[in-house]
Amino acid sequence: MALFGVILLGVALVPLGPVALLCGLAAGGALAGVALSTYGSARIRVVAGSLVAGQARIPVTALGEARALDADEARAWRTHRADARAHMLLRAYIPTAVRVEVTDPGDPTPYLYLSTRRPDRLTAALAAARPDVA
Numbered sequence: 001m002a003l004f005g006v007i008l009l010g011v012a013l014v015p016l017g018p019v020a021l022l023c024g025l026a027a028g029g030a031l032a033g034v035a036l037s038t039y040g041s042a043r044i045r046v047v048a049g050s051l052v053a054g055q056a057r058i059p060v061t062a063l064g065e066a067r068a069l070d071a072d073e074a075r076a077w078r079t080h081r082a083d084a085r086a087h088m089l090l091r092a093y094i095p096t097a098v099r100v101e102v103t104d105p106g107d108p109t110p111y112l113y114l115s116t117r118r119p120d121r122l123t124a125a126l127a128a129a130r131p132d133v134a
Contacts, residue, residue, distance in 0.1 A: 002032035018074030042089055044114050046125040049099070053089045053114050063112075066126040068119035071095035083110050091115040098122045 013024040029114040042054040051058045069077060074097040078090060087102075087109050096114040102109045116122050 002036055006032050020079065044089065044093065044103060044116055044124075046122075046129045049129060049131075051112075051126065051129075053087075056087060056089075056112075058102070058112070060126065060129045062102060062104035062107065062133065063126065064103040066098055066100040066123040068123050069097045069099055074115070077113055082113070085109055086111050086113055088113040089115055098126075100126065105119075 006025060009028040010021055010025045013021045020126045044051075044053045046052075046060070049060050051060060051063060074095060077097065077099055078088065082088070085108055086129055090113070094117055096116065096119045098112075098119045100112040100114065102111055114122065
């Protein structure tokens with residue numbers, strides 16, 4: 001898709017001459033690279049008693065059970081089983097995910113759906129960070 005956009009930019013700049021075409025392709029290619037890098041840059045980590053998922057930061061004490069989802073379960077939870085109130089960090093190119101219950105009574109979010117390539121590592125990190133699990 002990004003390559004298609006760069007090609008369209010090049011075609012639009014053809015009437016302006018070869019210098020404008022090359023400058024436009026270079027600028028368009030750089031912009032497409034930055035856009036693609038930003039698109040896939042969401043990080044999920046467990047740091048200092050909190051789960052950080054993209055822009056969200058949730059204390060581990062406000063979370064319940066974390067469950068690793070295989071590709072079929074993940075597809076179900078992001079489509080027909082999804083709750084509109086859930087916080088979802090979706091990345092369509094990652095087939096697996098983790099579903100984490102939110103136990104904070106003041107938070108209307110029922111669960112977090114986090115696309116991750118390593119769901120077992122994330123569930124283990126969350127279990128290790130819980131203060132009641134020793």
